[in-house]
Amino acid sequence: MTRRALVYGDVDLNLIDGSAIWAQSMVRALRDAGCAVTLVLKAPVRTGRLVDPLTALDGVTVRRPHAEGLVAGDAAMTVAQAHRVLGRIDAAEPHDLVVVRGRHIAAALAGDGAFQGRLWSYLTDVPQSLAGLDGPLLGELSRIARASRVLLCQTEELRCFLEQTVTEACGKAVLFPPVVVVPAGLEAHGSARREPGSPLRLVYTGKFALRWNTLEMTRVPRRLAGHKVPAELHMVGDKIHDERSDPEYAGRMRRALETASGVVWHGGHPRERAMAIAAGADVGLSWRRPEMDASLELSTKVLEFGALGLPVVLNRTPMHEALLGADYPLFARTENDVVEVLRGLGENPDVYALAAERCRIAAADFSLERAAERLRVQIEREFPQPRVEARARPTRVVVAGHDLKFFTRLLQHLDSLPSMEVRVDKWRGLADHDEERSRELAAWADVVVCEWCGPNALWYSRHKRPGQRLIVRLHRFELTSGWPQKLDIDQVDQVVCVSPHYADLTRAETGWPEGKVTVVPNWVDVAQLDRPKLADARFHLGFIGAAPSRKRLDLALDVIEELRRRDDRYMLFVKSKLPWEYWWIWKRPEERAHYEALFERIARSESLRHGVVFDPYGRDIGAWLRRIGFVLSTSDDESFHLAPAEGMASGAVPALLNWPGAGTIYDRRWIHESPAAMANAIEAIVASGRWDAERAAGNAQVRDAYALEKVCDAWEEIVQIRK
Structure with missing residues (x-):
């Protein structure tokens, strides 16, 4: 089935910059992912250099609100105008997904019930640190996240930042990196580099702005000439920023473009022509001011230059090190650094070749084909096709329970199927519910799913209709x-x-018939959790959920204490509510005594004081697991224990004690008979260099057994009423 996508960005497609490139790339990627795409333009078309290539594509419709009379005047649409226009276009022919770029337009659409649950919000204009997140802005981001089906994040760093600050983003934030589309033939053109003795050709494309160091770049050819290195800088673009902090900046920037020695200003060009100019250069420049080092965004220009075969001069940041390697030779911080690394390129061709190859390899993962595949996979997740042939009308399903946290994604999957109509009977407590509503739902449903075998299951079993199916999930x-x-x-x-x-x-406790009891495991959202690990993760143990006492955090302390005797790089991170935050735990004298002894033990041990970190409970488990190399399970007993499986999905190695039934859920290679044996196994894996191999094996196992998609398919088989 072809999905209809509506795309709008706070973007002026008359100007070539990163946001305009985003609009082009998003439209093309959605089209290649199988969508019929409608792009709505913010501004009247004054030049077709960016719009015309899109109008020529099959499956793409470009709407021009000004030309169509949907908005008066010739100024770019305001947020309020864009909201009205998008509402009108969508109402005439509703879309399955509405992709918007820009916080203000996303916030406007989030407040409109007509777009609820269809928004795919792409946010870049958000604060890059906690300092910029005040209460009103945090509330706005929370509203956007609640209304959005998907939050598209350019980088892993931005995704983690949103998850750790906006609870509603957890589970919805999806990585969608920048897209690089290289016109046919330019790859080969870009691979032909300068001949000995020819001038060093530098290139910059994009906007001209203070923090982008574009004025400083214009001085580089003259400085290189002073070192007997002939050079020319080709600059492409026509968007010169007016800088509030420096009112004279725009004038100085324009004069430098027009008159600086060795600078060739090409002005604005269509993206394909801009890339052709860049392909004829030797080195790309993407060097910015230090205050940009903490940016959660990745420059599209770096990737474009890499795809063209150009090495890039850029700042050393953790993001750039992860992209190109810590030993990448063209990192620069100051103008002097830029001059020095460029001087060195002429003296050492091997450095040039290494830098170019690193950039080329890095760019390969940001192709249009990869972007379209990411979108295709996400669309299939959001709009699953039924696996079971259904009846003529959708199967009516009621999910009833007081706590649905273990059923959320299963509920979302069932609700997304066109073959099912799903309603929820949310009980206020274990035995507290709106009985009138429950009666209405019991009379309406073909199938009732009771999450937890509690009073809800007893009530629905007493009100079951002939021919109705009742399914109970017991934890x-x-x-x-x-x-x-x-x-x-x-x-x-x-x-x-x-x-x-x-x-x-x-079966043993109840005597129920064997055929009535089946096993469907808990689900693990591997796509959400499988993320790059942070530095030294192999030395970091994770413990998720430390209460009640049967979770046996005290045994995890045994493990970390033993490991730190051998290597003090080992750390234990505990992500949990503290026991006194659970009233039903803290009122029990034996529980209090257990935790008082445990925390006193930590306080008295210098090794534990410096080796155990308590992190707050929260849904940001995907971001938290990036620092974790091993996930422990030391409980007295568990029905499943999701934490090790989530760790495996994240690329961590599971480590379990042999609680009853552990071997029926997890491979015995991960199960140990004592804390000492667990510590020995962890140390052996790290010391022998096997951590990467072990975590790859764990990730493969969890994908095969407990991946969300597999568990959703199993539940669809159970719930769906066939013809």
Whole structure:
């Protein structure tokens, strides 16, 4: 099925800059991902150099609100005007996804119920640090995240920042890096580099702005000439910023472009022509002021130059080191650095070749083909096709329970299927609900799914209609609650347990027929969690959820204490609510005594004081796991224990003690008989250089057994009523 995509950005396509390139690339990537794309222009078309290539594409419609009379005047649309125009265009022919770039337009559409759940918001104009996030802005970002189906993030750094500051972004933030489209033939052209004795040809394309060091760049040819290095700088673009902090900047910048020695100003050009000019150069410049080093965005120009075969002079930042390697030879901080690294290129051809190859390899992952594939995969996740042939009308499904946190993505999947219509009966507590609404839903539903085998399951079993199906998912604590023993199993079609061990315990405790009890494991969103690790992650142990005491954080302390005796680089990071934040735990004297002893132990041990870090509980588990190399599970008992599986999805190595049933969920290679054995295994993996191989094996195992898509398919098989 062809999905319809509406695209709008706070972008003037008359000017060549990064945002205009984004608009072009997004339209093309969505089209190649199989969408019918409608692009709405913000400004009247004064030059067709960026728009015309899009209008020529099959499957792409370009809407020009000014020319169509949808907006008066010839000024670029305001946010309010864009909101009205997008609403009008979408109402005439609704779209499946609405891709918008710009915080202000995203906020406007987020407040419009007509766009709820269809927004794919691409945010770059957000603060780059916590200091810039005040209350109103944080509230605005939260509203955008709640209304959005997907948040497209240019870099992993931006995704993690949003997740750690905007709770609603967790689970929705998706990596969508910049897109590099190289016109046919330029790759080969760009591979032919300067001949000995010819001038060093430098190139910059984009906007001219203070923090981009474009004025300083115009001095480089003259300075190189002073070192007997002939050079010329080709600058492409026509957007000169008016700088509030320096009112004279625009004038100085224009004069430098027009008169500086060795500078050739080409003015503005269509993107293809700008890239052709760049392809004829030897080195790209993307060197910026130090205050830009903390940026959460990645320059598209760096990638374009790399795709053309050009090495790039740029700042040393963690993001650039991850992209090009810490030993990349063309990092520069000051104007003097730029001159020195450019002088060195002429003296050492091997350095030039190394830098060019690094940039080329880095750019390969940002191609239009890769972007289209990313979008295609995401569209398939958001709009899944039914695996089971359904009846003539959608199957009516009710999901009932007091706590749906373990069912959220399964619920979203079922609700996304055109073969199902899903409603939720959210109970206020275990036994507290709106009985009138529950009766209405019980009368409406073909299938009822009770999350937790509690009072909700008892109520729906008593109100089950003939021909209706009732499915109950049983976790752990219900087995000792007495509720399963009260459940009329004859009224239940299927009981779902999350592990073979607990399925066996359920049959033993209740005497239910074996055929009524099945196993569907917990899900792990590998796509959300599989992210690049941070430096020294192999020395970092993770522990998720430290309460109640049966989680046995004290045994994890045994592990880290033993490891730190051998190497003090090992650290234990604990992501959890603290026990006193759970009233039902803290009221128990034995629980208090356990944790008082545990924290006193940490306080008395210098090794533990410096080796254990407590991080706040939160949904930003994907960002947190980037620093973790091993995820521990030292519990007395678990029904499944998701933490090791989430760690495996993130590229960490699981390490479990042998709690009952652990071997039915996790490969025994990850299971240890004691904290000392666990510490020995961790040290051996790191010391022998096997960490990368072990974590790759764990990642493959979790993808094969517990990936979200596989678990969703299993639930669709259980829930769907066939013809």
